[in-house]
Amino acid sequence: MKTHARVVVVGGGVVGCSVLYHLTKLGWSDVVLCERKELTAGSSWHAAGGFHALNSDPGVSRLQSYTIALYREIERVSGQDVGLHFTGGLNIAATPQRWALLRAEHARHRVLGLKTELVGPAEIRRMCPLMDTSGVLGAVHDPNEGHLDPAGATHAYAKAACLQGAEIYRHVRVLEISPSGRGTWRVVTDRGSIEAEHVVNAAGLWAREVGAMVGAQLPLVPMEHHYLLTEDLPQLKALAGEIPLVLDLDAEIYLRQERKGVLLGVYEKEATPWAAAGTPWDYGETELLPPQLDRLTDALEKGFQRFPSLHAAGIRRVVNGPFTFTPDGNPLVGPVPGVPNYWAACGVMAGFAQGGGVGLALAQWITQGEPESEILAMDVARFGEYATRAYTLARAREFYARRFQIAYPNEFWPAGRPAKTSAIHAQLRTSGAVFGVSYGSETPLYFARAGEPAAEQPSLARSNAFDAVREECLAARSTVGVLDISSFAKYEVSGPNAHEGLERVLAGRLPEVGQVRLTPMLSHSGRLMGDLTTLRLSEQRWWICGSGYLQRWHLRWFAEHLCGAGVGLRNISEEYGGVALFGPRARALLARVTREDVANAQLPFLQVRSLEVGLASAIVARLSVTGELGYEIYVPTAYLPALYETVLAAGVEFDARKVGLYALNSLRLEKSFGIWSREYSRDYTPGMAGLARFIDYGREGFIGRAAALRERDAPASRRLVTLAIDALDADASGYEPILLGDRMVGFVTSGGFGHCARTSIAMGYLDTAVSEQSDGLVVPILGEGRRARVLGAPLIDPKGERMRG
Numbered sequence: 001m002k003t004h005a006r007v008v009v010v011g012g013g014v015v016g017c018s019v020l021y022h023l024t025k026l027g028w029s030d031v032v033l034c035e036r037k038e039l040t041a042g043s044s045w046h047a048a049g050g051f052h053a054l055n056s057d058p059g060v061s062r063l064q065s066y067t068i069a070l071y072r073e074i075e076r077v078s079g080q081d082v083g084l085h086f087t088g089g090l091n092i093a094a095t096p097q098r099w100a101l102l103r104a105e106h107a108r109h110r111v112l113g114l115k116t117e118l119v120g121p122a123e124i125r126r127m128c129p130l131m132d133t134s135g136v137l138g139a140v141h142d143p144n145e146g147h148l149d150p151a152g153a154t155h156a157y158a159k160a161a162c163l164q165g166a167e168i169y170r171h172v173r174v175l176e177i178s179p180s181g182r183g184t185w186r187v188v189t190d191r192g193s194i195e196a197e198h199v200v201n202a203a204g205l206w207a208r209e210v211g212a213m214v215g216a217q218l219p220l221v222p223m224e225h226h227y228l229l230t231e232d233l234p235q236l237k238a239l240a241g242e243i244p245l246v247l248d249l250d251a252e253i254y255l256r257q258e259r260k261g262v263l264l265g266v267y268e269k270e271a272t273p274w275a276a277a278g279t280p281w282d283y284g285e286t287e288l289l290p291p292q293l294d295r296l297t298d299a300l301e302k303g304f305q306r307f308p309s310l311h312a313a314g315i316r317r318v319v320n321g322p323f324t325f326t327p328d329g330n331p332l333v334g335p336v337p338g339v340p341n342y343w344a345a346c347g348v349m350a351g352f353a354q355g356g357g358v359g360l361a362l363a364q365w366i367t368q369g370e371p372e373s374e375i376l377a378m379d380v381a382r383f384g385e386y387a388t389r390a391y392t393l394a395r396a397r398e399f400y401a402r403r404f405q406i407a408y409p410n411e412f413w414p415a416g417r418p419a420k421t422s423a424i425h426a427q428l429r430t431s432g433a434v435f436g437v438s439y440g441s442e443t444p445l446y447f448a449r450a451g452e453p454a455a456e457q458p459s460l461a462r463s464n465a466f467d468a469v470r471e472e473c474l475a476a477r478s479t480v481g482v483l484d485i486s487s488f489a490k491y492e493v494s495g496p497n498a499h500e501g502l503e504r505v506l507a508g509r510l511p512e513v514g515q516v517r518l519t520p521m522l523s524h525s526g527r528l529m530g531d532l533t534t535l536r537l538s539e540q541r542w543w544i545c546g547s548g549y550l551q552r553w554h555l556r557w558f559a560e561h562l563c564g565a566g567v568g569l570r571n572i573s574e575e576y577g578g579v580a581l582f583g584p585r586a587r588a589l590l591a592r593v594t595r596e597d598v599a600n601a602q603l604p605f606l607q608v609r610s611l612e613v614g615l616a617s618a619i620v621a622r623l624s625v626t627g628e629l630g631y632e633i634y635v636p637t638a639y640l641p642a643l644y645e646t647v648l649a650a651g652v653e654f655d656a657r658k659v660g661l662y663a664l665n666s667l668r669l670e671k672s673f674g675i676w677s678r679e680y681s682r683d684y685t686p687g688m689a690g691l692a693r694f695i696d697y698g699r700e701g702f703i704g705r706a707a708a709l710r711e712r713d714a715p716a717s718r719r720l721v722t723l724a725i726d727a728l729d730a731d732a733s734g735y736e737p738i739l740l741g742d743r744m745v746g747f748v749t750s751g752g753f754g755h756c757a758r759t760s761i762a763m764g765y766l767d768t769a770v771s772e773q774s775d776g777l778v779v780p781i782l783g784e785g786r787r788a789r790v791l792g793a794p795l796i797d798p799k800g801e802r803m804r805g
């Protein structure tokens with residue numbers, strides 16, 4: 001066994017072996033993997049081996065497609081068969097809502113590069129003669145789905161990695177991981193120690209334990225899962241080919257052929273966590289959990305109805321095995337915040353669909369400094385401290401139980417809530433606020449009107465919130481809107497070297513004292529890393545504000561690139577709460593609650609002041625994402641309830657209205673203002689996103705400058721545009737293709753209804769060659785083509801006079 005290695009991967013399941021393979025593929029051969037028993041000894045050996053590319057998150061879907069395409073490569077490199085069966089897959093719909101959802105998703109598949117098709121019941125029966133299609137409305141067919149041999153695939157990754165220089169140590173358990181004192185890790189095993197530059201936690205069922213070795217609490221928990229294997233079925237014996245993998249989402253079962261019988265898997269409603277307090281070290285390799293067939297009765301009943309020949313089939317084997325779930329079902333990948341050179345590759349629920357993509361992204365991150373595409377949906381930093389063990393358990397249970405249920409875009413599931421609330425939560429609630437949740441915090445979406453239930457109906461089309469949101473938008477553009485912005489992220493950066501540090505991480509011009517600036521942040525490869533707002537409060541004191549759910553993500557980047565001698569960094573997101581005022585009467589309202597002069601000359605657009613507002617000392621910044629005359633007022637959290645009351649009481653005179661985040665979204669779309677994770681992400685460059693004017697190209701030394709300069713000189717192939725859409729009762733929601741005839745010429749990033757402009761709006765990326773095209777564009781909404789036209793200017797106040805006035 002080596003005593004030094006560049007990387008030690010802990011865990012020889014499919015994920016660890018894929019990470020090892022990708023590290024060698026990217027040229028790092030001094031890498032080793034420790035496996036406490038035999039390879040696959042966690043959940044990998046008893047997986048059902050199914051794979052598919054469909055995922056509600058486009059980034060994850062892309063990595064799943066990559067995983068599937070990779071198997072041929074792995075076979076070639078390793079010389080080992082992985083038992084691939086490309087049977088294709090059918091996602092069937094047996095309710096109108098499900099069918100609407102599948103049609104909407106099918107339109108999006110084109111954007112993701114998936115070649116799926118919609119098929120009707122007759123075609124379904126032709127592909128899968130076992131199925132009784134009564135009640136079935138149709139299905140999405142994906143020819144690129146199938147199944148493989150889980151152990152074969154894991155061993156093929158391992159062999160391919162070893163052929164490229166990696167070493168694998170079987171029956172070597174990692175006992176301890178500690179800093180060596182030389183900037184490396186000391187990985188202590190039961191067969192000696194290895195000094196490593198990087199450690200990857202790919203310990204699957206034991207990832208929590210291997211995380212605890214470095215003090216990291218990883219939000220995942222194993223859940224029990226059943227499938228059963230039948231004896232041979234006469235209908236299948238008679239078939240020359242194989243039936244496709246079938247997901248009957250409404251019955252919550254999946255089925256595929258296994259030899260001449262079938263494998264039937266069940267997501268039962270009563271999700272059962274396993275080893276919630278910690279995974280025993282003596283579990284694994286060959287044992288399974290005792291089957292709990294009584295828990296499956298309902299699902300099996302539905303399965304037998306859909307596949308009647310299973311009634312008479314003998315059951316050859318029942319498998320009950322555990323595998324890990326995170327609060328949102330996506331993996332935990334990337335650098336673990338606060339633990340340098342310790343990487344997560346765990347929480348992978350579908351190792352055979354996702355393992356390749358996880359391995360690629362992580363290996364790129366380790367060897368090249370960043371993954372090549374945005375993977376926030378599986379970044380370990382998407383969860384904050386709110387993701388406690390209790391929260392994780394509640395959310396993972398809920399995710400498992402709802403795994404196949406329709407997840408409506410406007411639906412926020414109830415488990416693990418409320419966890420964090422704003423200081424004015426009670427005030428918001430008594431005003432009829434309907435809450436969503438972001439980064440564990442309850443955030444007001446809109447306010448139900450008198451006599452309406454304070455609950456939004458889950459819906460693919462516009463919901464019952466529509467009229468209330470319209471009134472909020474109209475108020476914001478005609479009088480003044482008041483919004484709780486406590487969930488926004490706020491970081492204080494201070495000290496003698498703060499300016500220098502900020503000049504390194506921020507790509508935009510820094511503000512002078514008393515100024516506010518929009519300052520993009522770039523990755524090393526010149527792609528967007530943040531759309532931050534920077535407030536300069538004094539010579540050496542700055543506030544950086546951004547999206548609340550990115551706190552850990554931002555802080556991880558800052559820890560690596562901003563912090564150092566003479567630079568102080570504090571996350572003050574929870575220390576300070578805030579309200580935003582926006583609309584033509586916002587200044588008059590602010591003037592009523594402060595004794596200080598807030599006239600335009602004293603507090604112009606993009607300026608910040610320390611003012612007394614009500615009884616509190618506040619930081620007041622003049623800006624608004626609504627495009628209106630607006631202010632963000634931040635006070636220490638303890639003062640927020642009083643401030644809110646003061647503002648609302650004074651606001652009566654100005655017809656102020658409480659507004660929520662839905663209104664904010666509508667208002668910003670009317671102004672063509674992008675937001676993070678939609679229009680802006682690591683997938684886009686400043687040129688594409690229309691943010692080049694905020695980049696200070698002339699300043700040397702900021703991260704991503706060289707790449708940004710190259711990009712500036714080579715015109716982008718796509719650029720961000722705003723579209724007006726002839727929609728009926730539903731708006732674009734993201735990742736719909738933009739079509740010109742049969743050709744896909746772009747895709748939507750976000751959409752909604754512009755209540756003041758009375759237009760359905762979408763933003764999206766369009767090929768530059770057709771950017772000026774205003775006729776003939778079509779965007780499918782819920783599967784129905786709708787005419788779209790590119791807007792040359794924002795629908796409201798194109799010159800930006802209101803916000804400056």
Ligand SMILES: Cc1cc2nc3c(=O)[nH]c(=O)nc-3n(C[C@H](O)[C@H](O)[C@H](O)COP(=O)(O)OP(=O)(O)OC[C@H]3O[C@@H](n4cnc5c(N)ncnc54)[C@H](O)[C@@H]3O)c2cc1C
Binds near residue numbers: 016
């Ligand atoms: C019944 C069932 C059906 C499934 N069906 C599918 C399916 O159809 N498709 C699909 O994609 N996925 C399926 N899965 C899920 C799939 O099995 C997992 O996603 C996958 O196995 C996760 O792999 P992993 O490498 O992350 O973890 P694991 O397989 O758990 O591997 C972790 C490894 O780390 C080792 N290890 C842990 N701690 C240490 C240590 N301290 N030192 C050394 N070694 C250590 C363990 O021994 C283990 O081998 C199924 C799971 C189950 C239970």
